Amino acid sequence: MTDSVHGSVADLASSVQLNSSQNLHRPATSTMLWVALRFPGLLNYRPVAMELVSCVIRQVERADRTFHNEMLTAFGEAFNNVAIHGYRGRPDGMLDIEAEITPDGLTLRLSDTGKSIDFRVVESPDLDALPESGMGVFMIHSLVEEMRYDAGCPNVLTLVKKISSGGQIPVARVG
Amino acid sequence: MKCHRADRGIELQLTIEGALDALTVHEVRPTFDQVVADRPRRVAIDLNSLTMLDSSGVGAIVSLFKRVKAQGGQVVILRAQDQPLAVLKLLKLDRVFGL
Numbered sequence: 001m002t003d004s005v006h007g008s009v010a011d012l013a014s015s016v017q018l019n020s021s022q023n024l025h026r027p028a029t030s031t032m033l034w035v036a037l038r039f040p041g042l043l044n045y046r047p048v049a050m051e052l053v054s055c056v057i058r059q060v061e062r063a064d065r066t067f068h069n070e071m072l073t074a075f076g077e078a079f080n081n082v083a084i085h086g087y088r089g090r091p092d093g094m095l096d097i098e099a100e101i102t103p104d105g106l107t108l109r110l111s112d113t114g115k116s117i118d119f120r121v122v123e124s125p126d127l128d129a130l131p132e133s134g135m136g137v138f139m140i141h142s143l144v145e146e147m148r149y150d151a152g153c154p155n156v157l158t159l160v161k162k163i164s165s166g167g168q169i170p171v172a173r174v175g
Numbered sequence: 176m177k178c179h180r181a182d183r184g185i186e187l188q189l190t191i192e193g194a195l196d197a198l199t200v201h202e203v204r205p206t207f208d209q210v211v212a213d214r215p216r217r218v219a220i221d222l223n224s225l226t227m228l229d230s231s232g233v234g235a236i237v238s239l240f241k242r243v244k245a246q247g248g249q250v251v252i253l254r255a256q257d258q259p260l261a262v263l264k265l266l267k268l269d270r271v272f273g274l
Binding site: 043044046047050065066069070072073076077080083084127128130131132133135136139142143 | 194196197198227229230231233234235237238240241257258261262265266267268271
């Protein structure tokens with residue numbers, strides 16, 4: 001259903017650029033694999049972005065299904081934030097993704113030039129009240145060990161997930 | 176993403192397949208709205224074939240839950256697994272939906 005509206009994933013993938021030569025961030029010496037991807041910051045590209053990031057996550061040694069799902073879920077929410085809020089009304093916006101696999105786990109850096117998000121004013125949702133929105137940042141916080149957001153041009157969101165945490169859902173650290 | 180509806184006596188069953196996320200959630204909203212308009216006594220949402228669920232998809236399901244409950248009905252989720260189940264548990268919805 002989605003493909004008929006937005007074009008096939010294969011079509012979308014052809015628009016994705018692999019930035020192997022454009023080093024946006026100098027990898028640490030312990031880096032085992034470094035991958036860079038560039039997508040238009042539009043929701044249409046969410047399926048192919050998720051698929052490719054899923055492939056990267058599966059390259060993490062000792063990563064189990066829980067690690068994969070939690071990191072992919074966090075990435076998906078981060079992608080949504082950029083596409084829905086950061087680039088609202090800006091179809092030309094691009095999203096750069098760097099993935100750095102180390103012996104400890106995986107770091108994802110998402111860079112965009114859209115509207116910055118002030119995470120300081122994002123409050124933890126009252127889950128008992130059954131919210132229908134405002135859960136994305138809470139989910140990201142809950143699913144990764146470290147989340148940093150450097151507002152600017154570009155905005156850089158860094159997500160760090162360590163392999164030892166697989167199988168556990170840490171307590172949310174929103175605030 | 177696909178969403179099928181089947182009426183089974185007093186129970187109405189929705190089966191959602193694929194990814195229910197920010198990109199696809201608008202596709203289920205008309206079906207959910209019609210379900211609410213039909214005032215079912217019980218809605219069972221089968222997520223056995225749901226492969227990906229994000230906060231937008233959760234929001235749509237919670238909205239359905241609230242509206243059906245406000246009419247005196249019940250909403251349960253069946254056979255959620257893997258990533259969708261983990262998301263529902265993270266948001267403490269497993270107890271709400273009888274998982």
